[in-house]
Structures are given as C-alpha cells and as structure tokens.
Amino acid sequence: MNCLHRAWGWTSGDTILHCLPLHHAHGIVNALLCPLYVGARVVMLPEFSAAAAWNELLSLHSPAESRVNIFMAVPTIYVKMIQEYENKIIKNDRMRDYVKALCMQNIRLMVSGSSALPIPVLDRWQHITGHTLLERYGMTEIGMALSNPLKGSRKPGYVGNPLPDVEVRIAKFSQEGNEYDVLAYGNHKATQTFSKTEEEIVGELLVRGPNVFKEYWKKPQATAKEFTHDGWFRTGDTAQYINDSYRILGRTSVDIIKSGGFKISALEVERHLLSHPNIEDVAVVGIPDITWGQKVAAVIQWSGEGKLNAAELRAWGQDCMPHYCIPSVVISISDEIPRNNMGKVNKKQILRDFFPDSS
Numbered sequence: 001m002n003c004l005h006r007a008w009g010w011t012s013g014d015t016i017l018h019c020l021p022l023h024h025a026h027g028i029v030n031a032l033l034c035p036l037y038v039g040a041r042v043v044m045l046p047e048f049s050a051a052a053a054w055n056e057l058l059s060l061h062s063p064a065e066s067r068v069n070i071f072m073a074v075p076t077i078y079v080k081m082i083q084e085y086e087n088k089i090i091k092n093d094r095m096r097d098y099v100k101a102l103c104m105q106n107i108r109l110m111v112s113g114s115s116a117l118p119i120p121v122l123d124r125w126q127h128i129t130g131h132t133l134l135e136r137y138g139m140t141e142i143g144m145a146l147s148n149p150l151k152g153s154r155k156p157g158y159v160g161n162p163l164p165d166v167e168v169r170i171a172k173f174s175q176e177g178n179e180y181d182v183l184a185y186g187n188h189k190a191t192q193t194f195s196k197t198e199e200e201i202v203g204e205l206l207v208r209g210p211n212v213f214k215e216y217w218k219k220p221q222a223t224a225k226e227f228t229h230d231g232w233f234r235t236g237d238t239a240q241y242i243n244d245s246y247r248i249l250g251r252t253s254v255d256i257i258k259s260g261g262f263k264i265s266a267l268e269v270e271r272h273l274l275s276h277p278n279i280e281d282v283a284v285v286g287i288p289d290i291t292w293g294q295k296v297a298a299v300i301q302w303s304g305e306g307k308l309n310a311a312e313l314r315a316w317g318q319d320c321m322p323h324y325c326i327p328s329v330v331i332s333i334s335d336e337i338p339r340n341n342m343g344k345v346n347k348k349q350i351l352r353d354f355f356p357d358s359s
Helices: 002-008 025-037 050-057 075-089 093-106 119-129 220-225 266-273 310-317 347-354
Strands: 015-018 041-044 070-073 109-112 134-139 143-147 167-173 180-186 191-193 202-208 233-242 245-251 256-259 262-265 279-289 293-302 329-333
Touching (some): 002 143, 015 050, 075 093, 109 119, 180 202, 256 279, 262 266, 266 293, 279 347, 293 347
Parallel strands (some): 070 109, 109 134, 293 329
Antiparallel strands (some): 167 180
C-alpha cells in the first residue's frame, strides 16, 4: 500500500467512491484499505448503480469538504456510466459543459483496472469528464506492479512503469520452461533493455518486490511452479516494453494467438474491433487450424441495424489492423458477452460455449 500512497498521492483529505466487489484486490486493497490507511473517507455504494455513481461524482448533495475526488472502476462500469450519461443525464450542450466542469473541478484521480480498457471507452470518458483514466496493472498475487503516472502523460493501451519498490522483467523462456533470457528490466527509477530492437521486447512479465505474495496456502508445489529458480514471480501475462512504457498483451495461455508464424494479441484485436461504431462488445480467441496453427475468431455483440456481415467486417479491418489480425471466424450475438463481477471475460468458457470443437 505504501507504494500506491506515494504513486497516487493519497492523503487524509481524499474521498473515494467505492462500488467494487470486496472479494478482489481492486476493491479490498486499492479502493478500501489504501484510503483507510491514510485516514481518507470512503463512500460505499451497497451495489453498483450507474445513476447512484453519477450522483456521487457530481456531488449534488454533498458539502464541499466531503465531495468525492477519487474514483476507481473496471471498464464495464465505465461503459455502463457512459450509457447512463448519454441516455438519461445529458439533455443539451449546457448540461454537457456543466458535468465536465464539475468533474474537472472536484475530482483529482480516476483509475481503471482489472481488465483491458478499450481505447474508445477511454476516449469517450475523457470527452465527458475531462479525465484521462489512469491505467495500471496488478493481480492478487502481487498487488499493484505497474502504473501510469499521477502527473504526466498517460498512453492509451499502456499500463505505465513499475511502482516504487517494485522490479519487473520481460523474459523469454526456453522450451523446457526453466531457463530464460531477460529482454528488459525496470524499476520505478529506470528501465534497461537488453534486446537489439524494440520489436523483440515481448515476453512473459516477471515481478519481484515486497508486494509479491509469499506462498499459496498449504500448496508448496503450486507456489514453486509460479516462481523462477532465482525468485521472480511469473505472472503468466505477455508484456511488451515499447515507447518507454509497458503494455500487457494478454494472458499467455489464452490471449496470445499463434497464427502462421505471427504472435497476435487478442486484446489488441479487441481494441481495434471496438472502434467499429456497431460493435458493442467483443471477445477474441484463437481456435485450432491445421494450416495456420490457430485462427483468429471473434464473438461480437452487434448493436447496429441489420445483421453483421463478416465479409464487410474483414474489409473494414484492413484499414485499421494488420491482415493477419483480422478475424477469419466471426460469431454475432445479441446478448451481452458474459463477464464476471470484475468485468473479465473467461476465454476458456468462450471457447467451450461458442467453439466446442476447438478443445
């Protein structure tokens, strides 16, 4: 928690709006224990409601000294709040200016985490509130490890650099999975790269520091499996260091699609697809293919008039992503893509539900 206090400037004068589940590190550590540790105020909603959240953020009934000035949420919550804003709050340009002015005046920090933040959501939220959401990276075993800066430029799609006292590596493991080469090393002061070109700085993210857990309860074999021989925790996520910042390309096991010699980030394909005006939500997975190894497949929640035309979608994709990233298999659904309380999609369940022959 100390590293978050230093990185995000927590003080006893802060007030955070809390609407996250308490069974997850985002809700229990970042949004509850951190503010309580410094004596800050926590406004807790019994359950998430976009209308109630907007009411607190706009501080329509709170005295100035206790108004909410910090908000943390998952991408799904921001999507729901954007929908509430567009459908029920905004009536005219004057109201738009009023909402943006209040958010700029009263709120000092807005954070997104727990799953990848689609760039269209980041852009729309910035347009509505004037705030560029702070993206960061963490997991239950390590707490928070990487963060965009509190002050300074925040790059869409990036999770910043190591937090204070945290060290990270990007590593390329041998086929046996025991030995590895270090492609990049970073701490909160600097990053060193050991690859010849930036394109090569892609591999598994390793983390070391006081934030890393000691062990899984009474599971010594599981614990040993998650650490390297020299004591670094293996996150299981593929990361890239580029443009002086880190990007998470996804879970190595389900989000990295190997097709025709290319390593494709499912999260990157999802970000591209979400820029289509008629795509409400999407989940991208790799399915087996005898020729290419894997094919890129997408389950799309289509919100436009008429039905999704896969051929037209592929033609559209040629203008915004490499040809090998364009989904060759597309399934359109009308219902919402299933997500858990933290807004995460279970890709293995997506494969079982929509591509049963892939397992």
